[in-house]
Amino acid sequence: MNRWHSDYHSPHRALSFEVTRSLYTEKSEYQEIEILETPEFGKVMLLDGVLMVTEKDEFVYHEMLAHPALFTHPKPARVLIIGGGDCGTLSRVLMHKGVDKLVQVELDEMVTRVSREYFPALTAACEDPLVELIFGDGIKYLRETQAKFDVILIDSTDPVGPAEGLFRRPFFADCKRVLNDDGILCLQSESPWIEDLRPVISEVNRDLHSLFPIVRAYSAAIQTYQAGFWLFQIASLAYDPCDQAVYERITEAGLKCSYYHANLHFSSFVLPAFVEKLLN
């Protein structure tokens, strides 16, 4: 009998999955990092017991965090990722031809080191000379940097512990300061099915509205995250993600994706009635 792991999505529910073997376990300065081999999802990485990335469905989250914002901006040249240690988001950003600088600020160097070993398909893109990897506190980086960006992507863990500040207004205000005048911020925004996360979704939406003229939420079916249904929020200073020009850009680029495509870009911004209620 193989071991099973339970990833708790609330105190009362979990995604349980079979584990063929444990490939790696180590405590970093910030968290416990585990790599498991599973029949259902291939190799998976857990941070403090929570499923972060799987070989089988990483494409959904990473495509859906990177592409909508990158295509909403007509010329995204300078991109900043906060978090994103497994480099799946980074690899998708580099598919956009106009990008000439990508800075990633990940708190935990060990996450990237372990990903290099177990998810080389994701981390290969780190070798690109356009990429600058910084290991440190993203909140501090945004408070202090004099650099400017066209797009900022927040690729964070859940809003507990070190990632909590990434869901707060002062952080969003720093993002705005660091964005160019027509910049775009996009953040992963948790699952609306989980009762405890609903206030976070609403507050983030309210805070973004207080800072940015254009705020839109969109969803994706991510089977390995809480309740299989995930939100993202885009806050934009000039461009509307639902503008027809975005459609043209997506089709012209002709990226081969496993989840994202031009029509899906637009449909993902149409949310179920109960989710619309959470947003302003």
Add this chain to the structure above:
Amino acid sequence: MNRWHSDYHSPHRALSFEVTRSLYTEKSEYQEIEILETPEFGKVMLLDGVLMVTEKDEFVYHEMLAHPALFTHPKPARVLIIGGGDCGTLSRVLMHKGVDKLVQVELDEMVTRVSREYFPALTAACEDPLVELIFGDGIKYLRETQAKFDVILIDSTDPVGPAEGLFRRPFFADCKRVLNDDGILCLQSESPWIEDLRPVISEVNRDLHSLFPIVRAYSAAIQTYQAGFWLFQIASLAYDPCDQAVYERITEAGLKCSYYHANLHFSSFVLPAFVEKLLN
């Protein structure tokens, strides 16, 4: 410590949830029926250990099975439901004003009897004089009936055991025979995330295409079904679910739904790239 129940979505994964207490367990002629009280989902019904309906999120499945087909047809007067013993689908069909006859053919009378006791909000609609409840084999009913319908909804369990025939071409051909010349068939069509279900989705789609001029698939985020992401397929003899006239009908009707709305009707037909690949 409360008991936890695991609903297996494949041999290698499960949705596990806490159970406060067991309210009912009985073996019917066809299956084991259980009603459990849970902190996460309220009251839930399991058939042979598989989560079928929950107080908390039943609205997604039932709204999304009933409304898209009912609004695609301009005048759905006669509706047939195969399965649907918990009566959640039936209750949504009756929200459509033009309906003047609703026949439901459920195999297992005990499912409806138990639902009346534990999900009275769903079964209340059974008392409507337009409703005729038949308990028996839906496949046999469709082979033999001389009645005609505008819309047929297949509200079935997974394609194993008694429900297997509901996913097969001869059954779809019988549905076509029983439909009026401009009739619509809609069926729940499983989760594209589950490896073993992918061939079923593809075959159903191919079989429907061989019988109906218009076939379209759509999705919904159903957190308590396999992998949280569910497909439905509509096969139509005359009306296209993505026609603009459908939008007008939805907004005119002004139903108060918790998941479904006019824009979502259309966005739900836009599927991720990996799902489009499964369909012809």
